[in-house]
Amino acid sequence: MMRYPLLALLLLSAPLAAQEASVEPGAVEACFDATARGEGTPDCVGNAASACSSAQEQPDTTFAISQCMMAETNDWDSLLNREYQKTRDAFSDQPGLADALLTAQRAWIAFRDADCTLAYDRYGDGSMRVISAADCRMRHTAQRTFQLRDLQGF
Structure with a gap:
């Protein structure tokens, strides 16, 4: 059963607390910029959310x-x-490579969604399921961002 999209819809439509959640402008970009190519997913992923x-x-x-x-x-x-x-632009001079990237990206989205649904479902009816799914999506998205950057120039 696909409950994660419903979860996101519920969270986004829930009445906001007195203060709207937002991360420090530029914090994620700074994390990205401070991470060398090929380094993987750095420890700074999640820091902006923690500060928020x-x-x-x-x-x-x-x-x-x-x-x-x-x-x-x-x-x-x-x-x-x-x-x-x-990355797509970098691949444009090699026939078929941009299309292969599109196929890979669509498969990654399906994997991310399935993996984060699992993270949500693991906690049954507990409130930790919401945090687990949100953390899963954040970390997968950050990791894929670094992977895409690292594909450029090869």
Whole structure:
């Protein structure tokens, strides 16, 4: 059963707390820029969400933590889209490679969604499921952003 998209819809449509969750502008980009090619996924992934959560009126709530993870994920997703386009452009001179990248990206999206649904389902009806799914999506998105960047220039 595919509950994760429903979860995202519920979280996004839930009444916002007194303070809207957002990450520090440029924090995710700084993490990305500070990570050398081929280094993998750095420890700075999740730092923007942690700082965001700490700044909330009720920082240790499922709502605050998951909203901040989703805010960081949105920034990673913007970078992912940029890096995907740059990688596609880098592959444009090699016949079929851009199409292979599209196929791989679609498969990655399916994998990410399935893996994060599993992360959600593992916790049954517990509130930790929301945090687990949000963390899964954030980390997968960041990791894929670095992978796409690292494909460029080869």
